[in-house]
Amino acid sequence: MSVNITLLVVMAALFAAGIYLLLERSLTRVLLGLILLANGANILLLSTGGRAGVAPLYSEDIPAGDYSDPLPQALILTSIVISFAVTSFMLGIIYRSWVLGRRDEVQDDMEDRRVASQGSFDAEDDGDVPEETTEFTPLEEAEEAPGSQNAGIIDLPADPKEPR
Amino acid sequence: MNIVSLAPLAVVLPFLGAALAFLLIRHSRSQRMVSISTLCITLVLELFLLQNAAENGATAVFIGDWMPPFGITLVVDQFSALMLVISTTVSLAVLVYATGQGIADNDEDGPISIFHPTYLILVGGVSNAFMSGDLFNLYVGFEILLTASYVLMTLGGTTQRIRAGVTYVVVSVVSSLLFLIAIGMIYAATGTINLADLAVKLGELDGSTQMMLHLMLLVAFGIKAAVFPLSFWLPDSYPTAPAPVTAVFAGLLTKVGVYAMVRTETLLFPGDRINTLLMVVAVLTMLVGILGALAQSDIKRMLSFTLVSHIGFMVFGLAISTVVGLSAAIFYVAHHITVQTSLFLVTGLIERRGGTANMDRLGGLAKLSPILAVLFFIPAMNLAGIPPFSGFLGKLGILQAGVELGTPMAYIAVAASVLTSLLTLLAIARVWNRAFWRRPEDALHPDPILLATKADGSAVRTSRRVNAEPTGRFAGRKPVNLLPRAMVGPTMGLLGVGVLLTVLAGPLFEISDNAARNMLERTDYIEAVLGEGSAP
Numbered sequence: 001m002s003v004n005i006t007l008l009v010v011m012a013a014l015f016a017a018g019i020y021l022l023l024e025r026s027l028t029r030v031l032l033g034l035i036l037l038a039n040g041a042n043i044l045l046l047s048t049g050g051r052a053g054v055a056p057l058y059s060e061d062i063p064a065g066d067y068s069d070p071l072p073q074a075l076i077l078t079s080i081v082i083s084f085a086v087t088s089f090m091l092g093i094i095y096r097s098w099v100l101g102r103r104d105e106v107q108d109d110m111e112d113r114r115v116a117s118q119g120s121f122d123a124e125d126d127g128d129v130p131e132e133t134t135e136f137t138p139l140e141e142a143e144e145a146p147g148s149q150n151a152g153i154i155d156l157p158a159d160p161k162e163p164r
Numbered sequence: 165m166n167i168v169s170l171a172p173l174a175v176v177l178p179f180l181g182a183a184l185a186f187l188l189i190r191h192s193r194s195q196r197m198v199s200i201s202t203l204c205i206t207l208v209l210e211l212f213l214l215q216n217a218a219e220n221g222a223t224a225v226f227i228g229d230w231m232p233p234f235g236i237t238l239v240v241d242q243f244s245a246l247m248l249v250i251s252t253t254v255s256l257a258v259l260v261y262a263t264g265q266g267i268a269d270n271d272e273d274g275p276i277s278i279f280h281p282t283y284l285i286l287v288g289g290v291s292n293a294f295m296s297g298d299l300f301n302l303y304v305g306f307e308i309l310l311t312a313s314y315v316l317m318t319l320g321g322t323t324q325r326i327r328a329g330v331t332y333v334v335v336s337v338v339s340s341l342l343f344l345i346a347i348g349m350i351y352a353a354t355g356t357i358n359l360a361d362l363a364v365k366l367g368e369l370d371g372s373t374q375m376m377l378h379l380m381l382l383v384a385f386g387i388k389a390a391v392f393p394l395s396f397w398l399p400d401s402y403p404t405a406p407a408p409v410t411a412v413f414a415g416l417l418t419k420v421g422v423y424a425m426v427r428t429e430t431l432l433f434p435g436d437r438i439n440t441l442l443m444v445v446a447v448l449t450m451l452v453g454i455l456g457a458l459a460q461s462d463i464k465r466m467l468s469f470t471l472v473s474h475i476g477f478m479v480f481g482l483a484i485s486t487v488v489g490l491s492a493a494i495f496y497v498a499h500h501i502t503v504q505t506s507l508f509l510v511t512g513l514i515e516r517r518g519g520t521a522n523m524d525r526l527g528g529l530a531k532l533s534p535i536l537a538v539l540f541f542i543p544a545m546n547l548a549g550i551p552p553f554s555g556f557l558g559k560l561g562i563l564q565a566g567v568e569l570g571t572p573m574a575y576i577a578v579a580a581s582v583l584t585s586l587l588t589l590l591a592i593a594r595v596w597n598r599a600f601w602r603r604p605e606d607a608l609h610p611d612p613i614l615l616a617t618k619a620d621g622s623a624v625r626t627s628r629r630v631n632a633e634p635t636g637r638f639a640g641r642k643p644v645n646l647l648p649r650a651m652v653g654p655t656m657g658l659l660g661v662g663v664l665l666t667v668l669a670g671p672l673f674e675i676s677d678n679a680a681r682n683m684l685e686r687t688d689y690i691e692a693v694l695g696e697g698s699a700p
Contacts, residue, residue, distance in 0.1 A: 022338070027330060034337050041344045048352035072351065075300055079344055082307045086337055089314055093326055093333065100323045107327040109400050115459055125594075 007047045014040035025105050027094045031087065038083040045072045045079070167212045168223040171240050171295060174213070174248060177206045178288035186281040196263050199280040203256045203287065210248040210291075217245035218675050221682060222692035224297060224360075232693050233358035237297030241689055242679035243494060244294045246672075247423055250498045251294070254415050254505045255287045257658040261509055262408035264650025279319065286312035286412070293420050297693060299347050299357040302424060306343065306388070310336045313417060316409045317401065324404045332401035339387035346380035353377065360693035363431050363686055378433045385428065389421025391479055392449035395472045399456065402471075403464035403521075407512025410464060414471050415505030419497055422478050429482055430490070430683040442483035443573045450476030450584040457591045463511050463521045466595065470547065470588055471504055477584075480577050481562045484569050490680035492561025495673060499546075499554040499665055506543040506658045513539065513655060514599060517646050519611035523595060528604035528614055532623045533647060537600050539655055544596065546662055548589040554665040559585060561673075613646075 014036045021033030049069035054062060056070040098104055121127075181202030188195040216223065222241035226232060240248075262279065289308030296302040314336070318329035351357055353373055354365045366374060383394070390398040398418070402410050429442075453473025460466040478500070481493025515521045517533055530537040546553035559581065566578040598607070604614035616624045626643045665672065682688040690698060 022334075030334055034334070034341075037338070037341050041341050041348065044345060044348045045351075048348050071357075072348075075347070075351075078300070078304065082304075082311075082340075085311055086314075086333070089311070090333060090337075093318055093321075093329055096318075096321050097326045097330065100321075100326060106330060109327070111403075111462060111465065112400060115461070115465075118459075 003047055003050075004052075007043055011040050011043040011047070014043065027097065027104050027106065030106070031090050031094060034090070035083070035087060038079070042076045042079055045076050048072050166223070167216050168240055169225055170209060171213060171223075171225050171238050172227065174206055174210055174252075174291045174295065175238075175288050177202055177209070178284040178291065182281040182284035182288070185284060189277045189281075192266070192277060195277065195280050196266075199284055200256070200259060200263065202284060203252060203259060206287070206291075207249070207252045207256060210245065210252055213240050214242075214245040214249050214675075216240075217242045218678070221678075221688045224693045232297070233356045233361035236301055237358060237360075237693055238295040238301075239297040239359070239689065239693060240295055241682060241692070242675050243423075243426070243683060246494065246498060246675060246679065247294045247419070248291055250501050251290050251416050251419075252287065253661055254501055254658065255283075255290075255412060257654045257661070258408050258412045258415075258505060258509065259283060260654040260657075261411075261512070261651055262406075264648055264654065265408065265512075267650055268645050268648035278315070282312050282315045283412075285309075286316065290416055290420055294423060297359050299350065299359065299362070303340070303343055303347060306420070306424075307340060309417065309420065310340065313413060317405050317413075319406055319409065328401040328404040331397055335387065335397040339384050342380065342387070343384035346377065346384055349380060350377050358693065359427070359431055360690045360698075363690055364694070364698065366432055374433065375437065378428070378438065381428050381432075382425065382438075385421050385424045386445075387421075388418070389425055389479075390418050390472050390475055391445055392452050392472070392476070395449065395453065395475070398472055399465055399468040402468045403462060407508065407515060411505045411508035411512065414468065414508050415501045418471065418475060419501050422475065422482075422497055425479070426482055426490075426493070426683070429485070431686060431689060434684070434686065436485060439483045439485060440573050442479055443577045446476045446480035446483055447577050447580040448476075449473065449479060450580050454584050454587040454591065458587065458594075461523045463514065463523060463595055463599070464508070466523075466591055467504070467507055467511060470591060473584055473588070474500055474504075474547070477559065477562055477581060480581060481565065483577075484562070484565045484574065485684070486565055486569065487677065487680045487684060488561060488568065489565030490684065491673065491676040492558055492565055494676040494679055495554070495561060495669075496558035498672065498676075499558045499662075502658060502662045502665060503543045503546045503555060506655060506662055507540075507547060509651075509655045509658060510536070510540045510543065513647060513651060516651070517613075518599065519613040523598040524608045525611045526599035526604075526614070527602045527607040527610055528600075530600040532604075532614065535652065536647065539652070539659060540600070541596070542659055543662055544592040546666075548592050549585045550589070552666060554662065554669060557666065557669050557673075 018033045018036035018040055021029045021036065024030060024033070049072035053066045053068040056067040094104065097107075101107070181198055184198050184202075185195050188198060217240050222239055224232070225238045225240075227236040227238065230236065259280075262283075266279075286309050289305050289310075289312060291305075292308060293302055293305030296305050314329065314333050317332055318325050347357060350362065350366075353369055354362060356362055356365060366377070369377075387394040387397075402413055405413065450473050453469050453471075453476065457466045457469035457473060460469060478493050478496055481489045481496060484490070484493075511521055513536055514526070514529065517536055518526045518529060520526065542553075546555045549555040549559045563578050563581060566574045566581070604610045607614075613624070613627060618624055624646070626645055
């Protein structure tokens with residue numbers, strides 16, 4: 001199989017620039033990076049078809065080896081359509097991100113940050129056990145036991161860990 | 165006429181349904197009817213396909229009568245038929261759940277009208293990926309389901325979902341590009357992209373080229389299947405989506421990646437060259453995933469981490485690559501799709517009843533809503549692999565195959581699997597203790613809905629009493645039913661399917677045994693596509 005060196009060089013340049021842009025934090029640049037990568041992949045597909053030949057319209061007096069390979073071009077066509085759809089969707093959410101937060105950047109996941117910064121102490125697992133944990137309250141206390149009935153929304157005790 | 169010639173309908177029907185549902189976008193009632201009945205018909209068709217595959221093995225359909233390796237081929241064998249049936253069953257349950265949620269909320273939760281068409285396109289894409297007989301069609305199937313999933317992920321366009329959606333889209337696009345590049349390389353090396361044809365021709369390449377192509381495909385599928393270290397994106401993005409969407413993503417999307425990995429390993433690159441690598445990856449996926457799960461306080465995030473962790477079991481089963489191991493892995497995929505989806509659906513119900521999915525704010529649910537406790541308990545025990553549930557059977561099969569293999573790495577992986585199961589039980593028990601067993605008042609900041617009672621002291625059934633609260637989930641909305649039947653019903657149904665997997669484990673293992681045997685031998689698949697006597 002012969003390979004067109006110009007196509008290879010262009011492909012390498014597109015991949016390099018695409019990956020560089022993909023690593024940026026700005027969403028617009030990430031999108032541009034994705035577009036470049038997609039085009040690099042398309043050129044790769046094109047070059048897998050081998051040497052360019054005549055248009056693949058069957059005619060009896062042309063030997064099979066003289067045609068261009070039509071399959072990679074069909075694949076490229078499909079992949080162009082797909083990357084078009086994805087690009088327009090990405091533009092949509094980048095715009096939405098801009099409308100919502102005036103930020104054109106990849107945002108941090110706050111919950112992830114919170115979990116990462118929390119200590120190994122867990123109030124539920126490691127905290128002091130309240131002195132009185134049973135739900136079976138003695139009869140005379142049952143009247144004023146917390147969680148008893150008739151309240152619409154029960155007020156929280158000031159410190160829920162306080163032994164009752 | 166053979167039933168298999170109707171196989172393309174499993175892809176076409178959801179697409180037609182999507183088109184119809186899109187036309188009916190202003191008529192939510194008929195839209196629901198269209199999408200639910202479409203999935204019902206598809207499911208019936210797929211049951212016939214499964215029955216046919218169980219009797220006759222792999223069968224191929226050539227679209228437009230273009231003969232392989234040139235045209236598009238759809239192949240239905242035992243594995244893909246089983247995946248089709250399970251995936252459509254799960255999708256149907258989630259669709260009914262989502263519809264129920266829409267009815268109960270009077271569609272207050274965002275533009276739900278776009279949900280139905282997009283969801284059907286997702287289902288069609290998943291079916292296409294499962295049946296596809298060539299690499300590029302597999303790529304197209306992936307793209308269809310991913311593009312639909314981008315829309316579902318960012319449904320409503322809130323700040324959180326846009327943030328998570330951006331990461332998800334970029335990671336998915338990059339993995340798809342890797343897949344596309346791998347397809348280009350494979351075409352350059354062999355001149356074909358038909359899976360059966362590749363199975364014959366890839367073996368003629370020299371070892372290092374094979375290895376490179378193999379690893380490129382594996383990385384692309386590894387990102388989609390969320391295998392460590394390529395799983396970082398999943399726990400970040402899944403929990404922010406609406407509950408039914410997260411449920412169907414967790415059940416199906418990663419499993420399509422696992423399916424593609426199984427196909428690649430068995431059909432395209434047989435042999436055990438990278439099995440040790442796969443086992444190392446499986447062990448790391450299991451352990452890192454479950455340790456992440458233990459650190460979380462949000463139930464959805466915790467479940468996302470267990471999802472990653474349990475992908476490791478399937479990769480381990482695949483890496484053993486004996487009939488027993490592969491068969492158990494196939495069974496485990498079926499089990500995991502159902503159980504993980506039911507758990508996310510139940511979490512959606514917890515979020516509704518308790519006002520939040522954050523364990524620090526939950527409590528007392530076992531008393532407030534015993535039915536919710538049962539609904540959570542069964543799939544949770546199933547996930548942790550407690551006998552007699554299907555999770556136990558699947559894990560037992562994988563462990564048995566691992567011990568039979570008997571290499572040091574296999575023993576390490578067996579130990580890691582057992583440890584992961586125990587830690588899963590621990591993670592589940594933490595949710596159980598906090599959200600269900602303790603009194604609501606004992607939570608650090610209990611959600612007001614948990615403490616609200618009616619005038620006579622019984623627990624509330626609607627959110628009427630807390631709608632006035634300025635903060636919280638129900639603020640500023642009309643009163644909603646907290647546990648509507650239309651949402652509990654489908655959850656119960658899916659739970660029933662999970663239990664059915666246990667009851668029907670015998671016949672199922674028979675199918676998965678046959679599937680594993682045929683996939684390891686490869687002749688069944690290759691001859692179905694290329695004709696008798698073409699297998700090497």
